[in-house]
Every structure is written in C-alpha cells, then in structure tokens.
Amino acid sequence: TAVWIPPGAVHRWDDITRVAGHLVLFVPTAPVTHRTRELVASPDLVARWPVPAETWPFADAARRHLVLEAAALAEDPSTELPAILLSALITRVEPPHSEARSANPTFQLFRSSVEAHFRTHHDAGYYAATLGFAPRTLTRAVQQVTGRTAKAYIVERIVLEAKRLLAHERVTAAQCASELGFPDPSNFSLFFLNATGLRPGAWQAATILD
Template identity: 75%
Template sequence: MTAIRHMTYQPVGGDAGAVETMTFDRLRELNDGGTQRADFHVLAVVDAGRGSVTVDFLRHPLGERSAVWVAPGAVHRWDDIAGVAGHVVLFTPAAPVTHATRELVASPDRVARWRVPDADWPFVDAARRHLLLEASAPPSDRVPELPEILLSALLTRLRPPYGGAGTMNPTFQLFRSSVEAHFRKHHDAAYYARALGYAPRTLSRAVRQVTGRTAKAYIVDRIVLEARRLLAHDRLTAAGCARALGFPDASNFSVFFLNATGVRPGAWQARAAADRRRA
C-alpha cells in the first residue's frame, strides 16, 4: 500500500490565480491511481462515460451529468476514469466571491457525488463553459477576479445536495464549525456547549434535530473519520494517531477506536491495506 500523496495548490505556470481548470484527459495523464489528500477543493463535472471515485472510504459512481466535490482534507482516489469525459475545477477555499458560495464551500454537509437534474444542466453547462473560456484567455488578457466570479456562478448553478439540514439550524452550524476546528483537542460535548454559550440540552437537541445523533456521537464520528484517514493513508500507528488526535496514549486511543468501530486500529489498518491492494 502506497502512502497518501499530499497535494498543495500550485497553479500551472506559477499563476497566482485561485481557480484552475482541466479536462478528464489531462486528469488521466496526471493520475497515478494513488490516494490523494489536497489542501484545495476538487470539483468534477462529467459529460459522458462511466467510472468511479473513492472519497473518504466510500466509492461513488461517475456517469453522465454527474458531479463530484472533494473538499480539502478528504482522501480520494480516482478508481476508474478511462472512459469519462468532462472537466475538473481546482480552487482554493477563499476563491468564491459571494457570501452564499463561501458558506457553501465551508460546509461539511455536502454530498460528495450527485446527478445534476436535467432542468439544471443547460445552466450548469453554460456557467462551466464561461469559466473555461475565461480560464483559457492569454495572460495578457486575463482579469484576475473573473475566474472567481464565474466559479461562484458555477457553484450556485450546481446546487450540491446536503446530507442534512444543517444550513437551517444556526446552533448546529456553530457546533459543526467548532468541532471541525477543535476535535483534535476536545472530545467532550460539554466543552462545545460551554464554548458556544449553550446549555448542554439545547446543543444536544439542535444536533439531534439535524443529524439524528447526539452531540457526543457527532464528535466521535468526526474523530473516527480522521483516525481512519491517518491509519489507512498516512499509515500512522495507534501511538501516532493518539498524538495527532489528542489522546493521552495509544491504549486510550485503541479503546476509543474499538468501542466506536468494533475493531482494533491495527486490524482496521490491515483490512484497509488489503482492500487497497484489491482495488
């Protein structure tokens, strides 16, 4: 099993622009079949063909008029894209220019893959073509902010679905953002209630309303996801995961992981390695 490839946003030609585009043909040239983790967003729009992509251990089919959004920090692998046609847009978290699209890129609740409705496709396609046209302009004719404006238009037209109703619940939004920022150090729901100024019952009710889970379960799920990333792709030991995720020692982390997943970290890591070899 090869180690994860960490990618930093580096536009072609040293251009300082926050948005870059490429075709699936170019992606195939660059893709080595390995697992990647990027510090930027990866957005793909598929015109035709079939394939698949794995994002955070879940495999998603690619097909005509489907879209994929991989957020920074998510591990992903292009499993089968030999027959896929379309475009990929790479952009930094700060690239979108509207309030709504900045909130959209900051949300962890988007689904990773969805099919664009037929009624929306002409608008998505037009927004994409305009972005591609502007991105292809010669350096002397480029207007720096236009790709970011056109990216925002494309994101708005794509309308990615959400896995939950978090955008409708400001209490949950605050909790989610706080967990994302602090889950490596704070594992207790009571900490987030105090930090956000809510009574524990109020916070728990808001989280359950959106996710169907308790605040504690939400935190556990987030820690487990990061632990799986570290075990499977960074190939850390239980001791390394404990240090990275704020546990006092390897034993404490191992008990946590076993209780949450039903399997010990080493066994899960071995299983992930076997699955990767078969893929």
C-alpha cells in the same frame, strides 16, 4: 448529482469505487463574478444535491468547455477564459444552502467549535459549557440537524480524522492517538475498536490491501 467539498472539509464515502465523475479544483478567488465568489465563500452550502434535468445540459456544456480551455492554458496562461467558464459552471450547478444548518445557530456554533477542538476535547459537556448551552439543549440542536447526539457527532468526527491519518498519512496507532489527544495508545485503540469494530492497526492494514 453535484458534490461540493469546501476547503478544510472532510467527506465520508461509503463506497467510493462506485462513484464516477469529473473533479473541478479551484481556489475561492477563482470565480470572476461577485455572486459566484460570494456563493463559494458561503459556509453553509450542502454537500450534495441533484442538478435538475433541465439544467444539466447547460452545466455539462460549461464543464466540457472549461476542460477544453483549461487544457489550452499551457499555450496562453494569461487567459481569463477558464475563470469565466468556472463562474458559468458554478452558476449552472447552483450549489444550494442548507436550510436546516443555517436556521440552527446553536448547531453552527457547535460544529465550528468541534472543528477547532475535537483533537483535544472529546466530551460533549466541554462544548456545552464553552458555548453556554445546557447539555440537553445542545444535543437537541445537533439531533435536529444530524439525527445524532452531540456525543455521537464528536465521536464520528474523531473517527473520521483517525481514518484519514491512518489511511493517508500512514501514521502508527500511537502517533494517531497522540494527534487526537488520547492519553495513551491503548485508550485510543479501544475507542477505535468500539467505533469501527477493528483495531487501528487492523483497519490500516485492510486499507493497504484494498
């Protein structure tokens, strides 16, 4: 299975301790072919897909060769081989585009707007009015792609960012509330409790123990 995480994206993992694999980090300009650079820049690639069994030996060989050449960079940092092999790897794993998302421009606009404004606007009505859609039209588009309402999508995005701040930035609940546009920490605490079943402080303490 291949996983694609573009710049700025946040992924949610249910049990990351069960995940094992190889991580390939690169900047968008690293691939050397026109096709692979265009592919890397595509905004609607799916997050996860199975690599076909007949393709896997070639993809794994490209990965192993990339690891080997990347390890030799200290000896010759000017070599283009890692970038060439990266393009080969991308070609072999062939990241697919999301048909549902690319075919639903309403959801695309909504998703982009949420990413830009979820820290300050938590109400689905704001996005409907800003984008010029009736609330029912917006929710229908979001449900078509995600299976959730527009409001549920916004809540999930806020909670995901809250968890990131609490777990990785180690901010306080009050700081997290301020970062995410809540008028006071108590409102944020209740919001987080309703969404996760735990208060922010308790959830953060549990992640530290883990």
